[in-house]
Amino acid sequence: MPKRIGKYTLEIENDVRILNNAAIVGHKEAEGPLAKYFDKTYSDDKFGESSWEKAESFLQKSAVELALKKADIDASSINYIFAGDLLNQCISSTFGLRALGIPFLGQYGACSTMAQTISMASVFADSFAADRCVAVTSSHFCSAERQFRFPLEYGGQRTPTAQWTVTGSGAAIIQRGGSGVKIKRITIGRITDMGIKDANNMGAAMAPAAAQTILDYFSDTKEKPQNFDLILTGDLGMVGKTLLLELLEKEGLQISRQHNDCGLMIFDINSQDVHAGGSGCGCSGSVFCSYVLQKMKNSELKRVLFIATGALMSPTSAQQGESIPGVAHLIELESE
Structure with missing residues (x-):
């Protein structure tokens, strides 16, 4: 059973590991710096489907x-699948995974969903509620734009703080025992709302939540940032990364040497027109399930903190003038 450490952190006790993983992305992501790490890339972002939403289901x-x-296993060996995405009622997940016949638990953590699904799968495996689970998420630039902003045909101008929703999906198989990257601890984030209302500035909305979760983790565990090879946030982008480091420094915590952000890794913001960087569930999902896990399997990274960040908004809340709450969930990992 997971053991509570401090107030917000759970320690995984029964040798829960990531058996294997996969990451699939679209053409823009394939033009970025991490192209060689993805398992599969596509030049057609519709993937042969008739709509953007069906394309995202295909991805997942x-x-x-x-x-x-x-x-080298089949779907029948999976006890549960934890899945989610950005679309209303998580239709990318439900429609994409319905044919697999795996008991399904839908998740919504916005862009924090990769860490949320891994957390849930890890707790199920550690508590012997399951032997093996899948954690998966996805996003698609075109389906997200249609839901949260404007149809692509509108041709609206993007603000400098805006981020580019990643077209991609990441999936990880979580099991108790065996080989693979070990999941050591998880910290479930608290909802944090600093009153940000600009839907084109997700980095500012999510940075306070990331800071809070990181502070909670280090307070609970008494670890030090220098104990880790990488402290990786989800998709804060350039604006959110700057704010995160400032917020942590005010609390006396320096992570700048160990920190990177998936939204700044997946694209080259100097040569690709993505403004402040990448975003979306598929951003942290595809980076984690490709670059990070490959580096850990090769022992190039030994200890990693993965903190996926999410903005808990909806089109309805934005239209009603609500602020944008954020949440961030943390996974501590260790290579074999």
Whole structure:
């Protein structure tokens, strides 16, 4: 069973590991710095489907099927699948995964969903509620733009603080025992709301939540930032990264040497027109399930903190003038 450490952190006690993983992305992501780490890339962002939403469902199903194939197992060996995305009622997940026949638990953590699904799968495995689970998420630039902003045909101007929703999916198979990257601890984030209302400035909305979760983790565990090779946030982008470091420095915590952000890794913000960086569930999902896990499997990274960040807004709340609450969930990982 997970053991509580401090107030917000759980220690995984029964050797829970990531058996295998897969990451699939679209054409813009394939033009970025991490192209060689992705399992599969596509030049057509519709993936042969008739709508953007169906394309995202295809992405998520394909990532799960590829992770299963790499692990040399089939869907019948999975006890539960934890999945979510950005679209209303998580339709990318439900429609994409319905044919697999795996008991399904839908998750919504916005862009923090990769860490949320891994957390849930890890707790299930550690508590013997399951032997093996899948954690998966996805996002698609075109489906997200249609839901949260404007249809692409509108041709609206993007502000400098705006981020580019990643077209991609990441899937990880979590099991108790065996080989693979070990999941050591998880810290579930608290909802943090600093009153940000600009839907084109997700970095500012999410940075306070990331700071709070990181502070909670270090307070609970008494670890030090220098104990880690990488402290990776989800998709804060350039604006959110700057704010995060400032917020932590005010609290006396320096992580700048260890820190990086998925939203700044997946694109080259100097040569690709993504403004402040990448975002979306598929941003941290695809970076974590490709670059990070490959580096850990090769022992190039030994200890990693992965903190996926999410803005808990909806089109309805934005239209009603509500602020944008944020949340961030943390996973501590260790290579074999």
